[in-house]
Amino acid sequence: MRRPLISDQWAREYHSDEQTGIRNGVMITPLTFCGTLEEFYKVIARFWKDTTRKKYDRDYNNVILPHIDNHNTKIISSYTKEDCEEMLRRIQEDGYDNKGVKCEYSENAINHFKYLIYSVFFHAANAGYCDRFLWGTKFELNFGRETIAVRSKTQIKRSLSIDQEKALISILMESPKVNGKRIALLLMFALGLRDGEACGLDFGEIYELPYYSGCYVAVIKQSTIPNTSILQSSGKTWNTGRRIPIPGRVAAFLLERKAIVTEIIEKNGLEVDINRIPVAAACALYDDSAEIGKRLKADDVTEEAKKVFRQAGIASEVLATLEIEMEEENARLEISESNVTAYLLRRNFATHLKILGVDYPDIQYLLGHCIDDPYINRPDYTDSKLHQLSERMANRPLVNDKIDERITLPVFYEERFSGNKTIQIESSAGCVRARIYALEKYDKLKIKPITNDPEEVEYTVREGYKSYEMRRTIDILKKYTGDYGD
Numbered sequence: 001m002r003r004p005l006i007s008d009q010w011a012r013e014y015h016s017d018e019q020t021g022i023r024n025g026v027m028i029t030p031l032t033f034c035g036t037l038e039e040f041y042k043v044i045a046r047f048w049k050d051t052t053r054k055k056y057d058r059d060y061n062n063v064i065l066p067h068i069d070n071h072n073t074k075i076i077s078s079y080t081k082e083d084c085e086e087m088l089r090r091i092q093e094d095g096y097d098n099k100g101v102k103c104e105y106s107e108n109a110i111n112h113f114k115y116l117i118y119s120v121f122f123h124a125a126n127a128g129y130c131d132r133f134l135w136g137t138k139f140e141l142n143f144g145r146e147t148i149a150v151r152s153k154t155q156i157k158r159s160l161s162i163d164q165e166k167a168l169i170s171i172l173m174e175s176p177k178v179n180g181k182r183i184a185l186l187l188m189f190a191l192g193l194r195d196g197e198a199c200g201l202d203f204g205e206i207y208e209l210p211y212y213s214g215c216y217v218a219v220i221k222q223s224t225i226p227n228t229s230i231l232q233s234s235g236k237t238w239n240t241g242r243r244i245p246i247p248g249r250v251a252a253f254l255l256e257r258k259a260i261v262t263e264i265i266e267k268n269g270l271e272v273d274i275n276r277i278p279v280a281a282a283c284a285l286y287d288d289s290a291e292i293g294k295r296l297k298a299d300d301v302t303e304e305a306k307k308v309f310r311q312a313g314i315a316s317e318v319l320a321t322l323e324i325e326m327e328e329e330n331a332r333l334e335i336s337e338s339n340v341t342a343y344l345l346r347r348n349f350a351t352h353l354k355i356l357g358v359d360y361p362d363i364q365y366l367l368g369h370c371i372d373d374p375y376i377n378r379p380d381y382t383d384s385k386l387h388q389l390s391e392r393m394a395n396r397p398l399v400n401d402k403i404d405e406r407i408t409l410p411v412f413y414e415e416r417f418s419g420n421k422t423i424q425i426e427s428s429a430g431c432v433r434a435r436i437y438a439l440e441k442y443d444k445l446k447i448k449p450i451t452n453d454p455e456e457v458e459y460t461v462r463e464g465y466k467s468y469e470m471r472r473t474i475d476i477l478k479k480y481t482g483d484y485g486d
Contacts, residue, residue: 004041005057010034010065011072028077029129033068033120036076040123059116067091076121077130081137084117114139135306136319136340159351160314160344162484167312169398173249176257180280180296181304183257185345187218187280188301190250190399192349192367194342195298196223197240200231203258204275206246212387216251217243220368229282229295240368243381245390247399260285261292298339305341319344352396355480362389395477397484 012035
């Protein structure tokens, strides 16, 4: 097979003293985009007919290469997704000349150019010449909007499967010493944070609620400015500030990471405040000389997410379709995000909250959205309210320790009564939690356990007031937690 008919004005190689050897697992080759195209042309064009090959060669030579910034001084490993998007944007903006009249390229033509660009980087990545930075992006899909809309509604899931969640949590919680990029992804998965919020969280913003032993929360009050590691207060909107209960297993994991960082500070005699150290620092903690105070950029987390998603078996087509949907607003997005990683993980978090029966205003609060209910304000989320949410969220598998049997008791008992009442409760879990309500605010309740062995019974009564109404409910928690298994 002949070489592509590409003009000699395009450099095939660019040589620099810094561009030799291997960096971050990528072979630093002097090949430019054009040089890479020629190197892999036999593979790229193996199914093209002669007439097709000539047309595609002209597209590379007359359309794509002229729209690449600094082509002749840029090696293939230096390109990013943003560079490829800029190529398409300029091609679309410039259009083409038809007998002196400027015309716009059709959607099919733009998809064709997208395919030609992707082909070069796909084979370069397979050869180890560059990262797989186009994995999970719109460049992988060569469909029109209508086709994508149909596939989206019929084939694309917007939440993770149980197997994908298991794989993901296994990767992210491999060790509390792992690189901060994975810790940031864990915060997004377990707490529904945006990427910038995960990068902005410091250890001092994680604490145990007074009077509620074992109930830890994360205070979300800052995030990183896009494309930087610089902090900004709050986030996308004034609604962003919030406190989120941390699942038990994740809380223990983060506290262990904090202890490791504290040990590094003490061992090296560093004059830093542990409370000002980012939870997701831009390093791993396997070395005492780790840069524990260096903060991540959200872009770093997005790139790491692609690697982790591939390991967890999440199809690139899912991410690519969601990216196109968000860009073109082809679907009604309940969680409006510009980043596919944040969108997928936050939507997955919201799905769990809905399954657990968390009220919609509470979901809006936890996600940092405007609360639609006019009778609920953000200051209403007191320690007591957060503890109630924490107890409900404790039923979420994987991010909590093994769900206690008392949570999944198959019997739901509810009735109204007046006067004295004896309720017989049998439990093999060794622990029973009961809620007994007076229908009026100032009614008095007397609660006394009756047992054959009173010395072995300990009980606590916590008093509070909450309006209550009878309702029929369906308990799906046993099925929900059982589907995850061990």
